[in-house]
Amino acid sequence: MKLRMPEYYKQFKCIADKCKDSCCSAGWEIDIDDDTAKLYDSVSGEFGEKLHKSIDNSCGNRHFILDEHNNCPFLKDGLCEIFTKLGEHSLCKICSEHPRYYEWFTDLKEGGIGLCCEEAARIILSFDKKFTTYDVNDDESDDELDTDSDNYDEDLYTFLKTARNKIIAHLEDNSIDFNNRIRDVIWYGNVLQQDIDFNLLDDEEIVDVTLSESSNLIDIFDFLCTLELNDNNWSDYLKDCSKVYTSNYTKLDEFEAKHPEVNDYLKNIAIYFIWRYFLKGCFDEDVLSKIKLMAVSVSIIRAMIFCKWLDKNSIKLEDCVDIVKKYSEEIEYCEDNLLKFFKASYELEAFNVEKIIGLFK
Ligand code: SF4
Structure with a gap:
């Protein structure tokens, strides 16, 4: 399947600890997908213990328990502890994809970056060229098709x-x-x-x-x-x-x-x-x-x-x-x-x- 993104997406890179108001402190519930949950279950040692204690398993969808300031418990000095301790591949889907968004059609996946992220908003607001898009092959998208993706005229x-x-x-x-x-x-x-x-x-x-x-x-x-x-x-x-x-x-x-x-x-x-x-x-x-x-x-x-x-x-x-x-x-x-x-x-x-x-x- 083809993935179509706005040209300005090429400029995007999370600015992590330079972010004034990180999405990790936005007070959002951060759900953990099943594959990542399995990976977290397998982590041992002191950090594994922190991981297990920081995940709420009680209501079907596993998510991080936010701290008293409504921050993700793994946000440390503006950086993600899971990223620094276990590597980028260990982030749950929501964290690794944010602030990207997607829409699926039969033969095409479209996407972009959302205005809720300060770096994305900076790029979008200050973009001074004509709006254009580019296509890339995205084979992973073939596995992600949801049931509504071809439910249209x-x-x-x-x-x-x-x-x-x-x-x-x-x-x-x-x-x-x-x-x-x-x-x-x-x-x-x-x-x-x-x-x-x-x-x-x-x-x-x-x-x-x-x-x-x-x-x-x-x-x-x-x-x-x-x-x-x-x-x-x-x-x-x-x-x-x-x-x-x-x-x-x-x-x-x-x-x-x-x-x-x-x-x-x-x-x-x-x-x-x-x-x-x-x-x-x-x-x-x-x-x-x-x-x-x-x-x-x-x-x-x-x-x-x-x-x-x-x-x-x-x-x-x-x-x-x-x-x-x-x-x-x-x-x-x-x-x-x-x-x-x-x-x-x-x-x-x-x-x-x-x-x-x-x-x-
Ligand atoms: S708001 Fe955007 S730039 Fe800031 S930490 Fe989140 S993804 Fe990165």
Whole structure:
């Protein structure tokens, strides 16, 4: 099978002890796959004892017992003790693959690196070339095929692949104002969804959308506050951002004029969401909620970066990386939150197409 990855993936290497906020201290449950669990069972001596004591076997899926600070118990001076004591091959699948993600189709595995990792976020935000991908042969993928990998309509898959290329090309078209590009793509998603619903896979074009109605982010911030928390401070942070953004949004034009590079970061974030989620629409015949995820994420992340700028009177790539990483950890890397988002995208008034278009004035 072929594995297709974004070109920027070639730049990725975990920065380990140089990472400010390692994924090993993100408070996530780290499941241990069966093969690695067997290997850990066979380790003896002092380190073997630590390994056995640090694994919870009680509820079917074996995982590491986090320490009192919610860190992986093997994180020592920013490095992984399992890696340093037993070697890279001894890492469980989750640890050796993170922050890579994959999607399986019949003849192709696609992947990338997730924004929840600070080095991945740095690479993605600062990427200054056209988005391209490359293929490698990945024989191991033939053993990994899951049952859903061919559970889709081939015509829909081809239709969405063409649509995704058009969306990415449109997002990259610097001759069009950034807000306009996002508006056009949201409307295009709406048209595509109607085509899918009526089983008319027409070759639609992306058209220029003028602003329909203005809207604000308060309802969306409020919705995000109802989601599950990974970090207990996240909800207060969202509430603060909502207040600060609402009382200062008239300064948004000034911010955009002073920091045009932020729109480049946001464009890369938009492409990340489209690359990662849009083609999943061939499994559930729903592309509109994936487009809304992209648009809402871009809008909220922009608001957070804007608030940071108001606070510091300056903004650097590193500030943006921290914001994006946190957003991704809280919203994107919690399966329940993503499902709630996709459901809300059809149920909440604030998520209707015109309102979301209105966020991009
Ligand atoms: S967050 Fe990324 S760079 Fe940092 S330790 Fe994890 S994988 Fe490595």
